[in-house]
Amino acid sequence: SQQGEEDPQALSIQEGENATMNCSYKTSINNLQWYRQNSGRGLVHLILIRSNEREKHSGRLRVTLDTSKKSSSLLITASRAADTASYFCATDAGKSTFGDGTTLTVKP
Amino acid sequence: DTEVTQTPKHLVMGMTNKKSLKCEQHMGHRAMYWYKQKAKKPPELMFVYSYEKLSINESVPSRFSPECPNSSLLNLHLHALQPEDSALYLCASSLRQLYQPQHFGDGTRLSIL
Numbered sequence: 001s002q003q004g005e006e007d008p009q010a011l012s013i014q015e016g017e018n019a020t021m022n023c024s025y026k027t028s029i030n031n032l033q034w035y036r037q038n039s040g041r042g043l044v045h046l047i048l049i050r051s052n053e054r055e056k057h058s059g060r061l062r063v064t065l066d067t068s069k070k071s072s073s074l075l076i077t078a079s080r081a082a083d084t085a086s087y088f089c090a091t092d093a094g095k096s097t098f099g100d101g102t103t104l105t106v107k108p
Numbered sequence: 109d110t111e112v113t114q115t116p117k118h119l120v121m122g123m124t125n126k127k128s129l130k131c132e133q134h135m136g137h138r139a140m141y142w143y144k145q146k147a148k149k150p151p152e153l154m155f156v157y158s159y160e161k162l163s164i165n166e167s168v169p170s171r172f173s174p175e176c177p178n179s180s181l182l183n184l185h186l187h188a189l190q191p192e193d194s195a196l197y198l199c200a201s202s203l204r205q206l207y208q209p210q211h212f213g214d215g216t217r218l219s220i221l
Contacts, residue, residue: 033209042112042198042212043151088150092206098150 005099006089012105019076021102023089024069032065033090034074035098043088046074079106111135114199114213122221123189129216131182131199139205140182142174143198145215151198157182158205189220 007022023032031050035043049056049065049072056063062075076083084106089099112133121127131140139158143151156164157176165174171193173185182199196215202208 030206040214042214043200043210045209045211048209097153101150103148 006087006102008102009100010103010105012107013079015079015081015106015108017079017106019079019083019104019106021074021087021104023072023074023099025072025089025091025099026070027091029067029091031092032063032072034061034063034072035088035090037086037088037101039085046087076104079104081106081108112199112201112211112213114197114216116216117214118217118219120219120221121186121189123191125189126185126187128186129184129197129199129218131184131213132180133201133211134180135201135203135211136179137201137203137211138179139202139208140176141200141202141210142182142184143200145196145198155184156205163205186218189218191220194218194220 005024011019013019029051031048033048034046036046037043047056047058047061047063049063051067054065060077065072072089086101086103088101091097115130141156142154144154145151153166154168155174160176160179171188175183196217198212198215200210200212202210
C-alpha cells in the first residue's frame with residue numbers, strides 16, 4: 001500500500017470556503033511534502049514540513065504535522081476556482097512516495 | 109511554463125517500435141527522476157539518478173531503459189512496450205536526492221497501440 005494515504009479521496013466545495021485534506025503515513029520520515037497537480041499537468045511543489053516542525057504557513061496554505069499520529073493536514077483557506085486540482089502528500093522514507101491524492105473541486 | 113522540459117508531449121507507438129522520452133533542466137539540480145502515472149493514480153517512482161549515476165531502479169521492466177548523458181539531461185528509452193505501459197511519464201529534478209522539493213515537467217502522454 002502507499003506510504004501516504006490521503007483523506008478524503010474527493011472534496012467539492014464552494015468558492016470562498018476552506019478545504020482540508022489529510023494524509024497518513026506508515027514509517028518514520030524526515031520531511032513531508034504537499035504537491036498540487038492540475039489536470040494534464042505535472043506536479044507543483046506547495047510546501048515542505050520537516051519532522052521537527054508542527055505547523056507551517058505559505059500564503060493561503062497551512063500544513064500541520066503530527067509525527068506521533070503519523071499524519072499531516074493541508075488547509076486551503078478562502079478557496080478559489082483555480083485551486084481545483086489533485087493534491088498529493090509525499091514522504092521521503094528513503095525515497096519519494098506519493099499518497100493516493102485528494103481531488104478538490106472548487107465551484108465558482 | 110515549467111523549468112523542467114519534457115519532449116514529446118504526446119507519443120503514440122506500436123509494440124515493436126523503439127522511441128525515447130527526453131527531459132531537460134537547467135537549474136543545476138543533481139538528482140533527476142522518472143515517474144509513471146496512470147489516470148486518477150499517484151505518480152509511481154521508476155528511476156532516480158544522482159550525480160548522473162543510477163541510484164534507484166524500482167524493479168522496472170527492462171523494456172524501459174534510462175540514460176543520463178549529463179547533469180541537465182535525462183532520457184527514457186522505450187522498446188517492445190505493452191498496452192499496459194500507456195500512461196503519463198513524468199520527469200522531475202531536485203537539488204539533491206531525497207529530502208528536497210522536486211520540480212516536475214508536464215509529462216509525456218504515451219499510448220501503446
